[in-house]
Amino acid sequence: MYSEKVMDHFMNPRNQGEIPDADGVGEVGNPSCGDIMRIFIKVKDNIITDVKFQTFGCGAAIASSSMATELIKGKTLEEAWEMSNKAVVEALEGLPPVKVHCSVLAEDGIHQAINDYRIKQGLSPWEEKAGHAHGHDDESGE
Amino acid sequence: MASEKTVYMDHSATTATDPEVVQAMLPWYSQSYGNPSSIYRLAGISRVAIDEARAKVATAIGAKPDEIFFTSGGTESDNWALIGTAFSHKGKGNHIITTAIEHHAILHTCEYLKKQGFDITYLPVDEYGQVRMEDLKAAITDRTILVSVMFANNEIGTIEPVSEIGKLCREQGILFHTDAVQAIGNVPINVATMNIDLLSLSGHKFYGPKGTGALYIRKGIRIDSFLHGGAQEKRKRAGTENVPGIVGLGAAIEKAVRDQDLKTSRIRDLRNRLLERILTEIPNCRLNGHKTERLPGNINICFEFIEGESLLLLLDHAGIAASTGSACSSGSLEPSHVLMAIGVPIEIAHGSLRLTLGIENTEDDINYVSEEIKKAVEKLRSISPLYADYLKKRS
Numbered sequence: 229m230y231s232e233k234v235m236d237h238f239m240n241p242r243n244q245g246e247i248p249d250a251d252g253v254g255e256v257g258n259p260s261c262g263d264i265m266r267i268f269i270k271v272k273d274n275i276i277t278d279v280k281f282q283t284f285g286c287g288a289a290i291a292s293s294s295m296a297t298e299l300i301k302g303k304t305l306e307e308a309w310e311m312s313n314k315a316v317v318e319a320l321e322g323l324p325p326v327k328v329h330c331s332v333l334a335e336d337g338i339h340q341a342i343n344d345y346r347i348k349q350g351l352s353p354w355e356e357k358a359g360h361a362h363g364h365d366d367e368s369g370e
Numbered sequence: 371m372a373s374e375k376t377v378y379m380d381h382s383a384t385t386a387t388d389p390e391v392v393q394a395m396l397p398w399y400s401q402s403y404g405n406p407s408s409i410y411r412l413a414g415i416s417r418v419a420i421d422e423a424r425a426k427v428a429t430a431i432g433a434k435p436d437e438i439f440f441t442s443g444g445t446e447s448d449n450w451a452l453i454g455t456a457f458s459h460k461g462k463g464n465h466i467i468t469t470a471i472e473h474h475a476i477l478h479t480c481e482y483l484k485k486q487g488f489d490i491t492y493l494p495v496d497e498y499g500q501v502r503m504e505d506l507k508a509a510i511t512d513r514t515i516l517v518s519v520m521f522a523n524n525e526i527g528t529i530e531p532v533s534e535i536g537k538l539c540r541e542q543g544i545l546f547h548t549d550a551v552q553a554i555g556n557v558p559i560n561v562a563t564m565n566i567d568l569l570s571l572s573g574h575k576f577y578g579p580k581g582t583g584a585l586y587i588r589k590g591i592r593i594d595s596f597l598h599g600g601a602q603e604k605r606k607r608a609g610t611e612n613v614p615g616i617v618g619l620g621a622a623i624e625k626a627v628r629d630q631d632l633k634t635s636r637i638r639d640l641r642n643r644l645l646e647r648i649l650t651e652i653p654n655c656r657l658n659g660h661k662t663e664r665l666p667g668n669i670n671i672c673f674e675f676i677e678g679e680s681l682l683l684l685l686d687h688a689g690i691a692a693s694t695g696s697a698c699s700s701g702s703l704e705p706s707h708v709l710m711a712i713g714v715p716i717e718i719a720h721g722s723l724r725l726t727l728g729i730e731n732t733e734d735d736i737n738y739v740s741e742e743i744k745k746a747v748e749k750l751r752s753i754s755p756l757y758a759d760y761l762k763k764r765s
Contacts, residue, residue, distance in 0.1 A: 259717030282755035286679035
């Protein structure tokens with residue numbers, strides 16, 4: 229059901245862990261929904277010099293965290309903010325439709341981490357663009 | 371690279387068809403393919419084969435052959451039992467009692483019946499997954515026509531007090547149906563002594579072919595036909611019989627029941643050893659379901675701080691086939707309705723793993739699977755923010 233790229237990032241997650249002295253931390257999701265992502269960023273001269281994640285969730289959630297952190301590493305805060313969940317899905321060579329919300333979660337987590345940094349710097353947080361979807365359906369059979 | 375090794379521990383999902391069963395089925399495809407409803411000899415032998423299979427199914431559950439009706443499987447049997455008796459008894463009442471932990475073949479059929487004007491009561495279960503007799507007694511009204519309680523639960527393996535329920539229903543003059551799909555071949559069943567009026571079973575859960583099943587209907591029970599057409603199955607279930615499948619079902623159930631004690635004691639022993647290793651070697655996990663009133667091959671366990679689908683993926687990578695009640699595996703937002711019904715906290719329910727052992731599992735499998743689970747749980751916990759928080763709180 230998952231692409232090779234998803235399985236690669238799930239089996240060998242990049243940037244897994246914690247940055248104890250992070251400049252910004254984002255946390256999204258909740259345990260009752262079955263997924264939580266925590267994103268840590270280190271920022272120097274407006275550039276994300278380091279990023280790490282901790283994720284509780286399914287294979288797609290872990291792979292999305294890994295890929296999203298790869299995509300924003302070394303980028304400016306503006307570039308990282310503009311990275312959409314679609315970019316994560318494309319880089320992962322696709323996600324099953326019911327798992328697309330995992331990539332949305334990664335985008336949200338990065339936005340939160342960036343805004344946490346901005347607030348800590350005394351700057352006003354950037355505003356979320358309206359309208360990305362979280363979706364689930366149906367159960368499986370046996 | 372994914373592992374070359376394969377360990378199948380998902381026998382509650384389905385089983386491999388026994389090679390002896392396959393052998394028994396083969397002649398009925400291309401050699402003896404006659405339609406049992408026709409009158410020539412080629413047809414006659416098909417009819418005899420069906421009668422023999424019917425007798426085997428009847429013997430396995432303590433019924434008479436003319437009380438066995440072949441279906442396409444457990445889902446059809448469940449649908450027929452509920453819909454067929456609900457409509458044929460609506461003159462007496464419109465109330466049906468079932469439980470919160472039934473298979474979806476029952477729960478979704480009940481939702482359908484509700485739309486047709488029936489009232490449904492879903493009995494709660496205790497923390498081990500068993501129905502309480504006092505809840506059942508309290509739910510019965512003078513409009514109750516049917517009680518449907520599964521024999522054993524497919525997720526947590528809990529065995530329900532079927533004999534007690536059957537006795538109560540018989541005394542009250544209420545029909546009692548049980549979905550015994552998970553129980554056949556694992557638990558002794560006698561429909562006569564257990565006062566069961568209707569029982570669903572499915573071939574592929576006990577090393578028989580997929581797409582085969584039966585509904586036991588006690589003689590004298592009024593039930594509407596389910597499939598309308600030809601005169602097959604005493605005009606109650608039309609359609610040309612799946613002769614190879616029915617023969618396979620007969621062969622499989624005969625073998626399942628004949629070897630039951632030996633097979634289940636061996637599987638139970640392996641299961642207990644695997645369970646013991648997981649519970650002692652992996653911290654922060656808990657067993658779901660009943661300690662003793664449990665299907666012999668079933669383990670259902672929740673690992674805190676991790677999510678079940680990712681655990682299944684790691685196990686699959688190691689060649690292990692298992693199952694979970696996590697929402698993420700199914701695409702639904704809610705985790706397993708069974709784990710919710712027994713009161714498992716929602717965040718912990720996402721980390722459930724079901725292992726269901728069967729006849730081909732070995733001592734080596736137990737060692738391999740317990741080691742791989744340990745590694746997978748450790749790996750996922752090392753990524754989990756919940757585990758990181760837990761470690762910080764502890765230190």
